[in-house]
Amino acid sequence: MxxxxxxxxxxxxxxxxxxxxxxxxxxxxxxxxxxxxxxxxxxxxxxxxxxxxxxxxxxxxxxxxxxxxxxxxxxxxxxxxxxxxxxxxxxxxxxxxxxxxxxxxxxxxxxxxxxxxxxxxxxxxxxxxxxxxxxxxxxxxxxxxxxxxxxxxxxxxxxxxxxxxxxxxxxxxxHPVAESPTVKPALGLTMFGVTTPCVQAVTKRLEDAWDCLVFHATGVGGMSMEKLVESGMLAGVIDVSTTEVADEIVGGVLSAGPTRMDVFARHAVPYVGSCGALDMVNFGAFDTVPERFKSRTLYRHNPSVTLIRTTADECRLIGEFIATKLNAMTGPVRFLMPEGGVSAIDKPGQPFHDPQADRALFAAIEAGFRTGSDRKLIRLPHHINDEAFANALVDAWNEVSRKPASTLRA
Missing domain, CATH: 3.40.50.12020 (Uncharacterised protein family UPF0261, NN domain)
Structure with a gap:
């Protein structure tokens, strides 16, 4: 400039x-x-x-x-x-x-x-x-x-x-805004309402060493994060909430498009990802839900947002999409799968609890993912919002970013 x-x-x-x-x-x-x-x-x-x-x-x-x-x-x-x-x-x-x-x-x-x-x-x-x-x-x-x-x-x-x-x-x-005096590298994180506890816990553990930029995974949120990666403004990403992929595959209103995650094939920044909110597809108010989805498991998140539970077949397609994107990435990769549930409403007693659909998602990612010396797929028994899962994300990030031990959780 x-x-x-x-x-x-x-x-x-x-x-x-x-x-x-x-x-x-x-x-x-x-x-x-x-x-x-x-x-x-x-x-x-x-x-x-x-x-x-x-x-x-x-x-x-x-x-x-x-x-x-x-x-x-x-x-x-x-x-x-x-x-x-x-x-x-x-x-x-x-x-x-x-x-x-x-x-x-x-x-x-x-x-x-x-x-x-x-x-x-x-x-x-x-x-x-x-x-x-x-x-x-x-x-x-x-x-x-x-x-x-x-x-x-x-x-x-x-x-x-x-x-x-x-x-x-x-x-x-x-009157341009003065450059921030912070010398901390910038880290991008994706969050959805139903993954908020996870992202908040990760941010709390990393914010002393990293300038944590949280993006709302509403389609344009994922695009914004990836634009900053393209511009060289992010040192890496903890992509907790890949939910935009579900909207792309099934036809919801919060898709980030078919190129979601492609930027990491062009820029070898460290990538830690997860399955946050892949149990749901987003639509507007209830009366805007397409007729073909009306018989599905629906959840009225608020008067303006209606969620549809992804099926096992859809989860397989979502998993295949994600595995293909992960395989194309050129930097270090860690992808963590929370077997206890992928969102706040995907656990026992909650409306989107569907272990069969989650297993289909995890199996598809595992079947398609190519492991390597710095490319790991990690299955964990935790729910995505469990403290133990946030700790695992932090550990994975510290591993791929090769930051000093001072950034480890207390």
Whole structure:
């Protein structure tokens, strides 16, 4: 990242249709003393008023600008979004980024914003910001601001909203947060409500030596953790709650996608994992549960969340998925299986207690897993929230991270 004296505010968008609004943002930023770079993401071929022409952006596409200016609007927009992501990664004076637009402009600008590291300021003024923003924000820290009116002209509303957005970006660039003085390496952990006691116990034992970053395994949580691994910001992971895999396999609403865990094949960081909350698939309120699941074992976690118990057949598929991912990892691996239950509601007397399904899960992982000198599968008789299981996770982490004995549990 460039120093504060050389960093620029990037104003990006489709200048063929939104030039008045984008230039107004530029004006606000320049009045605050910031150097501004304007970037045009238009695909219409019209003359551009931006300092970076669309063709310059398009040349950053992996196969060149011909992949952007295709003559077909759909493929052109898709190609420009890819090109802009690569363009963003090439900039060395990036202080922050801001854009304004509708659904098309938002889809064009946000891939480039997501390519920026966490902590680099990014603001998206959008007509889409009052709905489901996950497709745009993903695992990033993009600030989405609802435009209220359409992003079309300067009026008494848009003037205030766009100026507020510009001032917000300027504040983040001009007054960056000082780097934390901590010298502790960062450790990622995944937690779900039903694995909270386990993760809290592990964190308590490790927090003196490690900066423990806990991620809520809601789909985007796992993606966020893995984005930090990709960015080199985590020294390793204790992936207690792999529950997002169950949603991916069965079709729940909290999947992190089919690439969950793939980052550890590209980055050889130490990995300790477990089966946290693989007994459940997540849906919204009860009436949103698909009809094909209505006869299954259901649990109303709260008015907004309904859980479905995974079957033995589904657990086999989940286990096969996890074993394949573990086998591809290039760093040291420890994967711990709690035979006493994988969540707070998977134990005797609880609604998701199903030893047969759990055995199918463990057997599938064990059958597919390739052991090695620094790759171990560990079966334990404990419940995932037992203190003994948390201790085992800590022991495994200390082994793979090769930290000094001072990090061991008391």
């Amino acid at each position: 460039a120093s504060s004296s050389t960093r620029a505010a990037y104003v990006v968008g489709t200048f063929d249709t939104k030039s008045r609004e984008l230039l107004y943002i530029r004006q606000c930023l320049e009045k605050l003393g910031l150097r501004v770079v304007t970037v045009d993401l238009s695909t219409s071929g019209k003359p551009s008023s931006a300092s970076v022409h669309p063709r310059e952006v398009a040349r950053h596409h992996p196969v060149g600008e011909r992949a952007v200016f295709t003559g077909d609007r759909g493929s052109a927009v898709t190609g420009m979004a890819i090109a802009f992501e690569h363009f963003t990664r090439s900039r060395r004076d990036m202080g922050g980024m801001i854009s304004a637009g509708g659904s098309g402009g938002t889809s064009l600008a946000t891939p480039g914003m997501r390519a920026l590291p966490v902590g680099c300021p990014k603001v998206m003024v959008s007509t889409m910001a009052s709905g489901d923003t996950r497709p745009y924000v993903g695992p990033s820290d993009i600030c989405m601001m609802y435009s209220v009116t359409d992003v079309q002209g300067i009026n008494r509303i848009s003037e205030r909203v766009l100026a507020n957005a510009a001032h917000a970006l300027a504040g983040m660039i001009i």
